[in-house]
Amino acid sequence: MTSNFWESSHYNHWIIDRITLGQSREDDLRYANAETLAVFNIFFANMIARLGKRLGVRAQVVATAVVYFKRFYLKNNICETDPYIVVPTCLYVATKIEEVPLHFKPIATETKNMYVQDYGLQITMPDPQSIAEMEFYLLEDLDFHLIVHHPYRTLMQLCGESNASRAAGESEEGEAGEAPVEGMRFWNTGKGTLQFEETARSQAWYAKTICGRHIVNDTLRGDFCLLYHPHLIGIAAIFLTLVLDADLRARTDETEAPSRGYATRSKAPSDPPPNPVDFLASLNVSYNTVAQIVQEIISLWTLWGRHQVGEADTDRKGLQMSRSSHQGMSDDDVIRKLQEMHRVRKRDEQNGVPSRLFEKPKPPRPVKKQ
């Protein structure tokens, strides 16, 4: 289903629990510890975003490609496959599914440029043929489930929409696209949406957080899209925005006694927007899960802050440089580590150490709607 999340392949087949996720990494964990694998996660998500930027595609296409990448590695081992070919292939398929198709030849060229210029990679560069060929294998491993639901839609629905923000969305990451509606089904407040002021609204995407990144985009660096429903990720992002931005909090507190500023901005002046706290409380969702997502986002930021991998954003690079006390992994460390994993795995393979090429088990019974 393209609009009803509860009937989508995403919900029915691709939301897994943490145990299944852990099992899918058993082989890789023999060659790298969990933190290293988490850094790989960030590294490759950043790589896809970077390739997306080079090709001029929108954030939603990148998001879809990252989800494909993660789903692919639910069924396969990093130590036994070549992520450098999976990355461009995911983006190639995502451009087609998000209706902004690119040919695989420019993608191959740009991938090669990126590998050489940004990463200094010395590998067999993926040629166009191998991307086109890999597409077949990727589609199979994705079970041909290609439509992905992203949290952007929830943000758009919950935070309302104005022409100004749409215009901002045109030029900035975070534009919500064809992700499906799951919203109106379960919060039935009838009171419309949470009306952030324009600056605050963009902060819902942009929250002035540790890394100055969009929270939802940040979640792509973790396993959120495999574990949690997109609308809960979106709500967690809104929650974090409210918590992290003191200015915003001060302003929204005022709304308990509706201020004139709000009344004029509101789409329906006669119907003052709800207080954000009440509004979030009124959403019929599991706040245990939201709190868990929030915790994990914060952990992700901590991890991300420690390692400087695949960072295209020079501001952030500078930020990390200045924190010289942290001795995290760099791009080169990740690349070397990956080579080592492949080498050791090859040796093990020759010595007859089996890999249990992970086949996704039957997904757990869908969790109760939250």
Added chain:
Amino acid sequence: MAVSSTATGLDVNPLMSAYKRRRDTTRLGVASKYESQGFISSGTYGKVYKVLLLAHSTAATRAGDLKGEPGQAYAVKKFKPEKEGGDGYTGLSQSACREIALNREIRHENVIALREVILEMKAVFMVFEYAEHDFLQVIHFHSTNQPRSVLPLGVLKSLLYQLLNGVAYLHANFIMHRDLKPANILITDKGVVKIGDLGLARVFHRPLVPLLNGDKVVVTIWYRAPELLLGAKHYTTAIDMWAVGCIFAELLSLRPIFKGDEAKMDASKKLPFQKDQMLKIMEVLGVPTVEEWPLLAILPDYPQLGIIERERARHDPNKPRFENNFGTFLNRHMRSMDTGRAALQALFTWDPDKRLTAAEALLHPFFTVDTPLPTRNAFANATKAYPTRRITADEGGLFAEPAAPPAPAQTTNTGATSQRPAAPPAPLAGQPQAGTALVGTSGVSGARMWSAQQQAQQQRGMARKRPRMG
């Protein structure tokens, strides 16, 4: 010139060759699961075959696949690679990707169900539930079998109602079909309508780029809505409803109501104005006015309407104006059906914003009040048994190596592009295809293979075609 497939691609990558081998050895091909019954039809995308499910393959292969029954019939759609010749991978076409992505998500009684997708030998096979009939075939049966007969009202209404039911489902899911026409609307032997061919369909909820950026030409010319003909950059689900109106009319009169000739793209690659199609619509419905369609005047090709009117006045001084002849059509085909007339008229509303929607149409008194009411088995009130789908010899097509380059001689069938509108791509009748004007660059019709029988049918179809006026 052909590069050996072992010299490129994943094989040269030592990290992927093991992965590839493992996947290749566990994959089950089409031939190991299905028994081919023969060839059904072909189009720009590839070919469709009828197959029977072998007893050992009834289980679902992957998550989201459908279970089957031993011996159950399926239609396998085999996509040909985008480019002819060569033995490399060319990437899945946009239309194949769309069809796979959408069909994997949707499930509705009136939309054709996808059992599974099989990738094999660089080709894509989509395994759909089998439908014995389609609208085009039913129309042809009534128009060609002597004595010529009309569709029984109960059948017509049921077919239309189920079609609308499927369209309403698609629209509720933010999917525009964009190629509704009789050939794409199938009917099972149980009389259940199944909308097929989502190759041009797309999700329209908050698109990342304007719809026009993706596909310049949508909807087969005879079923194309006036806002598309007049160059609208934004369009809505109302284009599907116009097509439904055309199909409704065709079920009544057994011939396309607006049978225009498609203008070809010229050397400048600019999209031509489809003058003849617009003319055909105006000959029946008259001239649209700004009063009934406020946004009409801002459409890019609006001035063309004036040109058509002036030409008419010059060529036919006796009848210098277009008049609304729709009443004549309705009197001829729906004399005593007031609600039916109203429903069809509402589908042919000029202004797309005021046009009947699928959800509204389902509640129309034509379907809910007036007898006969639509039936779940559309053939319940049929007076005659419709013929089963014609299956021709497979010629080894389905399980053979893909991408057999077309024999040069065969291109002569459709090569004469200047006369192209008369050449019907669908084997059963002279139905043009959506998007042909655009895809024309890579020999769009050259690859089509025709069996002798289909060619004969094609010629019959051409012979029936009304002669073009001047």
